[in-house]
Amino acid sequence: MQNASRRKFLGLCLGGLGMAGAVAGAYSVLSYLAPLSDEGTGGKISFSVTEIPPNGAKFFDFRGTTGVVIRKQSGELVALSAICTHLGCIVQWEQDKQDFLCPCHGGRYNSDGSVISGPPPRPLEKLAINITNGIVTVG
């Protein structure tokens, strides 16, 4: 009886150790495979205001997706997410029409990101923008 309980105790210890090792291994591997975060820059992106052409747009990687800053005819700068709210394609800036076109299914947005036509259910997400000393900071 004493032997049986000792064996059970040792078995439980060994099983516990094995389980702890498996959990530690699984945690390491899952952390290794998890997408990397942008903590280093606080998720913000900066560039010179001169990189945005008149009436044009600048696309950039933003928090793992794509953002865009456009310069409207009035000179105002607008920052938006470039992800179409329909099925997630990247919209394109049409300089001559001053609107966004999603080439996937023909969705159109105006320069403020509001839906003009097509299937998109929501406007483009607006991003915070700040211009200081000729440097544009988005996010």
Add this chain to the structure above:
Amino acid sequence: MSPLKSIYHWLDARIGVGELVEKRLTGYLLPRSINAWYSLGSVLLVIFALQVITGILLLVYYVPDAEKAFKSVSSIMNDVPFGWLIRMCHAVGSNMMVAVLMLHMLSVLFMGSYKSPRELNWVTGFILFNLVLGISLTGYLLPWSQLSFWATTVATNSAGAIPVIGKYLVEFLRGGKLVGPPTLGRFFSVHVALLPLLIGAFIGGHLFLLERIGVSTPPFGLKETKNTWQGDRFRYDAHPGGIPFFPNYMLQDLTSILIYLAIFFCVVFFTPYIFFPPTAFVPADPYKTPAHIKPEWYFLANYQTLKVFPNELLGLLVQGVVMTFLALFPFIDRGRERHPFKRPLFLACFISGIILYIAMAIWGHYS
């Protein structure tokens, strides 16, 4: 009936799990005098599995491009969570695999387990040893550090001493006249695809032979230690009255695996850079040869042999002869006696061979 028992019965009715367990585990009998050295094969299987798993994980972030390889490895080490752990396990594991494989081969030699009818077990094992050296050599280049670059330059350059084809062979290995981006592409594909497949296939063959012929009996503690197989027809080496593989010997396998893992993780956590000289942390520069480039410890004896002989071809020839002799050893040593203490010539060669190998490696390290 408990859910586990229900699953067991469901499987047993379809694929005969009970019979399989009886035949391959509880009814698979091993010699009563079997010792811990026989478990090194299982340790090697675990090491190979760990190398495959960590290798696949490294492929998630590694970029096989000469411009980006070093940066991607640095990123794995510094930016990716637990990337250092995965890479260190892979790098330390490759060294440990060579070391354990050497111990496995030495134990097989010492106990005369290579003798007939197990010549093919030895030959497949010897091929596996060479494939493991090859996968270690090709993996060495991938971080694209100064160490990787120049160690590969020296290693591939040795092939140039072979008469007539040497020059072409070097260019073929490198994919150009010098080590460069084409070499990385070649070594990468060989390291992650060709050699793992070959090693897997030879492990399968090695295990098939072990299963088909049966486990050898250690020559210790027996009155009769001579080989009794006559060589006339196939005979499975059964061990009636022996110990079952499960649970008895599997416990020994598990003990050896856990001892190995304890040593392995001690190296990974406490001396992770034991296999990394300072040049391993500098990106490759084809215009700047670092001083004192040395190969990995398991190639140091070969490196020193090349230096000892005045002619590089002679050095290569001597190594070729030694390797051929070892590969064909079961066909050369045809004596029936298996006990090492009853084979004085073998024992003298065995001990002096080990001493010579270690001495050459130490000399190579300090030369």
